[in-house]
Amino acid sequence: MIRHTLGRLASTAVLALVLGLAALPMLWLATAPFDDSPGMSLSVPEFTMRNFAAILDNxxxxxxxxxxxxxxxxxxxxxxxxxxxxxxxxxxxxxxxxxxxxxxxxxxxxxxxxxxxxxxxxxxxxxxxxxxxxxxxxxxxxxxxxxxxxxxxxxxxxxxxxxxxxxxxxxxxxxxxxxxxxxxxxxxxxxxxxxxxxxxxxxxxxxxxxxxxxxxxxxxxxxxxxxxxxxxxxxxxxxxxxxxxxxxxxxxxxxxxxxxxxxxxxxxxxxx
Missing domain, CATH: 1.10.3720.10 (MetI-like)
Known part of the structure; x- marks a missing residue:
C-alpha cells in the first residue's frame, strides 16, 4: 500500500514537472509583450503598452x-x-x-x-x-x-x-x-x-x-x-x-x- 502511494506521488510529481516546463514558454509569451524590456528569461514584467503601439505602427x-x-x-x-x-x-x-x-x-x-x-x-x-x-x-x-x-x-x-x-x-x-x-x-x-x-x-x-x-x-x-x-x-x-x-x-x-x-x-x- 505504501509502495503504491509513493509510486503515485512520484508519477504525479514528474508529471507536474513536465507540465511546468511545457508551460514556461506560454508564460513568457503571455508576459513578455507587456514588459518594457523583455529578455529570454521569465520575469515579472515592467508593465507597459508601448510594445502594442509599436506593432500597430508597423x-x-x-x-x-x-x-x-x-x-x-x-x-x-x-x-x-x-x-x-x-x-x-x-x-x-x-x-x-x-x-x-x-x-x-x-x-x-x-x-x-x-x-x-x-x-x-x-x-x-x-x-x-x-x-x-x-x-x-x-x-x-x-x-x-x-x-x-x-x-x-x-x-x-x-x-x-x-x-x-x-x-x-x-x-x-x-x-x-x-x-x-x-x-x-x-x-x-x-x-x-x-x-x-x-x-x-x-x-x-x-x-x-x-x-x-x-x-x-x-x-x-x-x-x-x-x-x-x-x-x-x-x-x-x-x-x-x-x-x-x-x-x-x-x-x-x-x-x-x-x-x-x-x-x-x-x-x-x-x-x-
Missing part, C-alpha cells in the same frame, strides 16, 4: 494578419469541400483498389514533402501565373493537406449509418442532396477537425508563402515576423513577443470555440 503587421486569414481561411474552406466530396465517394462507392489508393496518397503526401516538391511546384505556379497571388498559396497548400484530410474524414464517413441515406434515395434525393443534407450534418465534428487542422497548418506555414509571394502587402504574419529583427540579425524581443501573441490569438480562439462546441462528446454525428 505598416505590415495588421495587414499580414488579414493576409493570413485570407490564405488560411481559403485553404481550410477548399480542403473541407474537396475532402468531403472525396471522403464520401471513397466511403460509399466500392471501387477496386480503393483502400490501396487511399494509403498510397497518404504515403506520398508524407514522403514527398513541400521542400522536395518545391521546384516543380514553383515552376507550375509560374506557368499558371499564380506567383504573388493569394490564390496560388491557397491552391498549393491545399493540395498538400488534402490526402491526410480525406483519410481522416473517411473514418467519420464510415462510422455514419447509411439507413438515412437509403431512405432519402427512395424518395428521389440526388447524391449531392444526400451529401449536403444527411452526410455532412452527421460528420460535422469531422469537418470541424479538418477545418481547424487545415487553418492551423496554413496559419503557421512559412516555406510556400515565402517562396510564392513577393509583394510585402500580401505576406502573411508567419513571414512578416521574420522582419522583426535588427540589421545585425538580433531579434527585437519586444516586437516579436507582442506580434506573436496577437498572431496566435485567432487560432487559439477558434480552437476553444470548436472544442466547446464539439469536444469529444460526438463522433460521426452520433452521441457517445
Amino acid at each position: 505598416p505590415y503587421a495588421l495587414s499580414s494578419i488579414r493576409n493570413s486569414l485570407i490564405q488560411a481561411g481559403g485553404a481550410a474552406a477548399l480542403v473541407v469541400v474537396l475532402a468531403s466530396l472525396a471522403a464520401y465517394a471513397l466511403s460509399r462507392v466500392r471501387v477496386p483498389g480503393r483502400d490501396v489508393l487511399l494509403y498510397v496518397l497518404l504515403l506520398l503526401s508524407s514522403v514527398v514533402t513541400g521542400t522536395a516538391a518545391m521546384v516543380p511546384i514553383f515552376e507550375l505556379a509560374t506557368r499558371l501565373d499564380l506567383i504573388d497571388t493569394h490564390l496560388g498559396v491557397i491552391l498549393v497548400v491545399s493540395s498538400g493537406l488534402l490526402p491526410a484530410a480525406i483519410f481522416i474524414l473517411k473514418d467519420f464517413m464510415d462510422e455514419t449509418p447509411t439507413s438515412y441515406e437509403e431512405s432519402a434515395r427512395v424518395f428521389g434525393a440526388s447524391p449531392l442532396q444526400i451529401l449536403l443534407h444527411i452526410a455532412v450534418p452527421l460528420v460535422r465534428p469531422g469537418l470541424a477537425t479538418i477545418a481547424v487542422w487545415s487553418l492551423a497548418s496554413v496559419w503557421g506555414g512559412f516555406l510556400f508563402q515565402f517562396i510564392l509571394l513577393r509583394d510585402p502587402d500580401k505576406l502573411p504574419g508567419s513571414v512578416i515576423i521574420y522582419t522583426l529583427y535588427t540589421e545585425g540579425g538580433a531579434p527585437k524581443l519586444d516586437l516579436i513577443s507582442t506580434f506573436s501573441l496577437l498572431y496566435s490569438l485567432p487560432v487559439v480562439l477558434m480552437y476553444v470555440f470548436v472544442s466547446r462546441r464539439y469536444g469529444f462528446r460526438f463522433h460521426g454525428g452520433i452521441k457517445a
